[in-house]
Amino acid sequence: MGRVSAPIDRLAGLVAAVLILTSACSQVVSGNARPLATAPTPATPASTAQSDPAGRVAEATATALQEFWRAELPAAFGREWRDISSFTAVETQDPATPPPPCVNRAADLADQAFYCPSADAVAWDADGLIPALHDRFGPVGVAVVIAHEVGHAVQSRLGVDDQQGRDPQRFPTILLESMADCYAGAALAHFAEEPVAGLPLGLQERDKAMQALVGFRDPLGVAAGDESAHGNAFDRVSAFQDGWTEGATLCAGMTLENRTFTQRRFGSEADLARGGNLPLRELLAFVERDAAEFFGGLAPGWDPPQLSTGGACPVPELAAQGPAAYCREDGGVAVDVAALERLHEEIGDFAGATVVAGRYGIAMLDASGRSPVGTPAGAATTCLTGAYTDRLFDAAEGFQLSPGDLDEAVQVLLAADWVARDAAGASDPADHGFERIGRFRTGLLEGAAAC
Structure with a gap:
């Protein structure tokens, strides 16, 4: 992500295959x-x-x-x-x-x-x-x-x-x-x-x-x-x-009128030079502000938390949710900086942003009186994460999506169920990447009301 635009990189383990396949689809033959x-x-x-x-x-x-x-x-x-x-x-x-x-x-x-x-x-x-x-x-x-x-x-x-x-x-x-x-x-x-x-x-x-x-x-x-x-x-x-x-x-029946295509050029030379990836701590500062603003607007009267590296919940309880976690005891969102650094390096910056946004979604559900535990909570927050991502396409201030950010979201949703985990660290065992991406798409294309 970037201040004006920002992309992402690759899923760990896919790098060699991606290099081969990208060349396969980019060459032109007679x-x-x-x-x-x-x-x-x-x-x-x-x-x-x-x-x-x-x-x-x-x-x-x-x-x-x-x-x-x-x-x-x-x-x-x-x-x-x-x-x-x-x-x-x-x-x-x-x-x-x-x-x-x-x-x-x-x-x-x-x-x-x-x-x-x-x-x-x-x-x-x-x-x-x-x-x-x-x-x-x-x-x-x-x-x-x-x-x-x-x-x-x-x-x-x-x-x-x-x-x-x-x-x-x-x-x-x-x-x-x-x-x-x-x-x-x-x-x-x-x-x-x-x-x-x-x-x-x-x-x-x-x-x-x-x-x-x-x-x-x-x-x-x-x-x-x-x-x-x-x-x-x-x-x-x-x-x-x-x-x-x-x-x-x-x-x-696909046409340009009924099909939305999301890819774009880099919005600035600076964003191009860094490949669209912000340093992790700068990224987290942006996500903390923007996610709090977006999810706070869905629960009037709720004061969304600042990010921390811990809180009232014991570490094992937080770890069950993945690289970011919501603690019901103090209402905070905690991040595992080392785990997010690995995501940042292996996939790109918006992979971590997607995971953190999902925890703000779980926190918002709890604040608005909906249970943050159970498979409906995981499904709703995956959808809400898509709705949050949609607001970044052409944000008036802060940062916008870069060319590869949506691809990073796709990769982390395929790779792990972190975004779909509830406040207890559980997710629907019947769900796979296909379902997670489908719910993310619903939020992205239809907004938070569809979640």
């Missing part, structure tokens, strides 16, 4: 290809799927996706599915490998993958990208990327390519990418109900699919209106969630 990633089918001439687990998952997923869309396209849109012309697993590290459609050399596909509308072809790096996805996220990391690319093929079959050619401003890249993320969510939701052999897709895998999408976010500072924009982590994960819960018809 032939109007849309990069992200994709996978092989049994008909793939150069397939190496039989010799490696990642390749086998890719092959099985591509086959299952074709089967899904053969049924779904007629059911949802009244159109017959035309099988994709080719899926190609490319051995990018072998100089003798022939190039796939739409690129000049196999090496051009290193660490990336794409769907090419002009050839109706999908191709991916079988030596780098697909194995890296499998190693970091398991089979679902491969599956979500393939499903995204096939989502672009769905767009072609619904005539979006022709419409974009006639009116490119109506269908910018970022909207097409959100549609494809949404179609991926719809397909994977189907696979969760009707499992594909070798592709486990439970609630933990659903979160891993979203973690993989985080790695495909745009570089910090790319604005939603930029020609090359694909979306930040918040927008991409949101689109995936909408496809998962609402299905393919919602994806096809």
Whole structure:
């Protein structure tokens, strides 16, 4: 965060994967290809799927996706599915490998993958990208990327390519990418109900699919209106969630009028120079003031507490809530500076801000007569944290969100349940990152009244 604008960094353990995936989605190849990633089918001439687990998952997923869309396209849109012309697993590290459609050399596909509308072809790096996805996220990391690319093929079959050619401003890249993320969510939701052999897709895998999408976010500072924009982590994960819960018809109905894109450029040279991250103690001072003002306004007559490193509650009781905690005995909010420093270093400044804001939410619930203990309290405070974040988009004074701040919130909500813990340190065992991000989105988009 920054005085005028501020971003965030990366989730610990995702750094290597993010570097690979960011390159995968940011490069441009010829032939109007849309990069992200994709996978092989049994008909793939150069397939190496039989010799490696990642390749086998890719092959099985591509086959299952074709089967899904053969049924779904007629059911949802009244159109017959035309099988994709080719899926190609490319051995990018072998100089003798022939190039796939739409690129000049196999090496051009290193660490990336794409769907090419002009050839109706999908191709991916079988030596780098697909194995890296499998190693970091398991089979679902491969599956979500393939499903995204096939989502672009769905767009072609619904005539979006022709419409974009006639009116490119109506269908910018970022909207097409959100549609494809949404179609991926719809397909994977189907696979969760009707499992594909070798592709486990439970609630933990659903979160891993979203973690993989985080790695495909745009570089910090790319604005939603930029020609090359694909979306930040918040927008991409949101689109995936909408496809998962609402299905393919919602994806096809996405427009610039009904879709909110949240990424932005840096607001100042100073914020750009520091990568959007404030020093922790400066950040905490801003959050203490702004969170007190926001949450205090939701409970008239309540005097929100200042942050401290302790209070009346014993340390184990505070620690149960995470890096920040609400103490019912004295009404204070305590922070574990060392734990927040680690979050700051591993993810970025707004990860810690999100956790601290959640404790102000729990404190506000208690002050307003609502119980701060129990799963409803955790659900409400996650939503309220989203509402608090919304006020920072264009705050008149203090600090505003920087390009990566929402992505940092997404990452900490995926990584841990701290924001959703109640005053006793408990959270709903049925909740996962998917649900936490969903409630955060509700508060961000609809405000505190929706919480």
